[in-house]
Amino acid sequence: MIKKSESLNYLLEEIRETVASRSGSMEKLTAICKLLKKNVSHYNWVGFYLVNPEKQDELLLGPYEGEPTEHVRIPFGQGICGQAAKTSKPFIVQDVSKEKNYLSCSINVKAEMVVPIFKKGKIIGELDIDSHVPSPFTDEDEKFLDNIAKLASRIL
Numbered sequence: 689m690i691k692k693s694e695s696l697n698y699l700l701e702e703i704r705e706t707v708a709s710r711s712g713s714m715e716k717l718t719a720i721c722k723l724l725k726k727n728v729s730h731y732n733w734v735g736f737y738l739v740n741p742e743k744q745d746e747l748l749l750g751p752y753e754g755e756p757t758e759h760v761r762i763p764f765g766q767g768i769c770g771q772a773a774k775t776s777k778p779f780i781v782q783d784v785s786k787e788k789n790y791l792s793c794s795i796n797v798k799a800e801m802v803v804p805i806f807k808k809g810k811i812i813g814e815l816d817i818d819s820h821v822p823s824p825f826t827d828e829d830e831k832f833l834d835n836i837a838k839l840a841s842r843i844l
Contacts, residue, residue: 718751725753733818767791772802782823798822
C-alpha cells in the first residue's frame with residue numbers, strides 16, 4: 689500500500705508538469721483542480737478564488753471541480769475564504785458546523801481548508817478545498833496544498 693506522503697509527492701510532480709506546460713493559465717488551474725479532486729479521496733470540491741482586480745477586497749470564483757456553488761463573489765472577511773483573504777493566512781476548519789462565519793456551499797460539506805496564494809507578498813487568490821468527511825485535513829495536507837498554492841502563483 690502506498691503511503692499518503694508518497695501519493696501526495698507523486699501528485700505534486702504531476703502538478704509541476706501541468707504548471708510547466710504550454711496551456712493557458714485558466715486551463716492549468718482547471719487541470720490542477722481535476723487532478724486534486726480525482727486523486728485525493730477527501731477533496732470533494734476543489735477550486736480557486738481570485739482577487740478581483742477591479743475591487744481588491746473581493747474574491748471571484750475561478751476554475752473549480754465539484755458541485756456548482758452560488759458563491760461566485762466573496763467579500764474579504766466573509767466565510768472561510770473571505771477570512772483567509774482578509775488575514776492572508778490559511779484556514780483549516782475540521783467541522784464547519786462549529787464555524788460561525790461560514791458560507792455553506794452544500795449540506796454535504798463537513799470540513800474546509802483554504803490556502804492563500806501570494807505574488808510579491810500580496811494575496812492574489814486562494815485554493816479552496818471542501819470535504820464531505822469531518823476532520824480529514826492533516827499537516828501533510830496543509831504542506832501539500834501550500835506547495836500547490838506556490839505553484840499556482842507562477843501561473844497567475
